[in-house]
Amino acid sequence: MTALFNLDKTNDTAKQAFLIRITCFFWLLGKLASYKSWIADRSLPTVALFEFFDALPNSVHIISFLVSILLIVAIIAKPLKILIQLFMVVEIFSVLLDVLRIQPWEYLYLFIIGFYITFKQSPAIFYKCLLLIIAATYIFSGLHKFNAAFLHTTWDNFFLRKVFGFSDAQIPAGIHYAGVFFSVGEFLLGILLLATKRKSSTVIALITMHLFLIVVNAVISAQPANSIVPWNILMIFILLYILKHSYKNQYSLGKPLGLPKLSSCIILLFWYVLPFSNIFGFWALPLSSGMYTGKPPRVYICWDDFGKKHIPVQYSLNSKPTKFCNNGRLLLLSNWTHLEATQAPFPAVWYYERLYKRLKEKYPNDAIKMVYTYYPFIHVTEIR
DSSP, X not given: OHHHHOOOGGGHHHHHHHHHHHHHHHHHHHHHHTGXXXXXXXXXXXXXXXXXXXXXXXXXXXXXXXXXXXXXXXXXXXXXXXXXXXXXXXXXXXXXXXXXXXXXXXXXHHHHHHHHHXXXXXXXHHHHHHHHHHHHHHHHHHHTTOSHHIIIIIIIIIIIIIISOOOXXXXXXXXXXXXXXXXXXXXXXXXXXXXXXXXXXXXXXXXXXXXXXXXXXXXXXXOOSOSHHXXXXXXXXXXXXXXXXXXXXXXXXXXXXXXXXXHHHHHHIIXXXXXXXGGGTOSOGGGGTOOSOSOSOEEEEEESOGGGTSSOGGGBSSSSOBGGGTSBEEEEHHHHIIIIISSOOOOOHHHHHHHHHHHHHHXXXXXXXXXXXXXXXXXXXXXX
């Protein structure tokens, strides 16, 4: 591990390769922890990005998952260009089979290894690419949290009530609005990571944030093992890598990017322009570093056939049938996806419509109704 932080110029290529091994190691842990999201043998139907992929059998999902695991283990042993290229093809194909697998960390990992095989012999350029996309991750993660839905859903309900133990009584306004500092702070730290030459304070603050999230997700939260904890641990390693290399590269916004034009355009488009367009309803939130934003709607599913135990009762919001569902069970989609597949549902209306269709196909004898509502949860829209 000392190779990663050794400042000897002759070891730049070795440190770069070691970072890729570390990335793949935590990628592997995340995939294994969320393995149910990578197969089709589950109660929650898969929804492929392209509808004709929905007809593929579970064996295709399993084979692609196992091949990706074997390739990622091989890359950890030796990050050869051909292995990474094969892995990227298999991984992208697997993601296309179910959009539930489109997550912010998956998007980030693919770009990191993609830039590695492109600039394997140019560690300085790889460092600049890495810095730009990591800074964008924090900038847009913070920017997309700057909304009332984040304060209500994530800050109040999760952090204040679940983590810090506040009661269900009204939270004081000052504490409620203190959540703004979380989103603004993350946004500003992303800017500082990109703009300043001396990055020590910024890196320490970001590492502290990740350690807090690791404790919250691994110890305090009742959520099952998922991809969040490995991703947060990996980000600490990446930040340390950036910190050590910043002393030699002295990169800041005041200097030219010094990147090939195509790479600059790719980073600008996929990490800055498109993520910003999500504010206006374009581009997907998971591809815009959108995590814990509160922006996705709450999607409820009314199900009248729990007698056949198609769906485990623990996935429902209540232990007893509800009048809202005509004495059926009421499920919250995000609970279902987290408990079974350890992932957040893809936040797009077209996904809910396709999922509803897939549910009707998978459970043709059950009466199923789906509705969704955005914060402040006043207007409810039925999915047909």
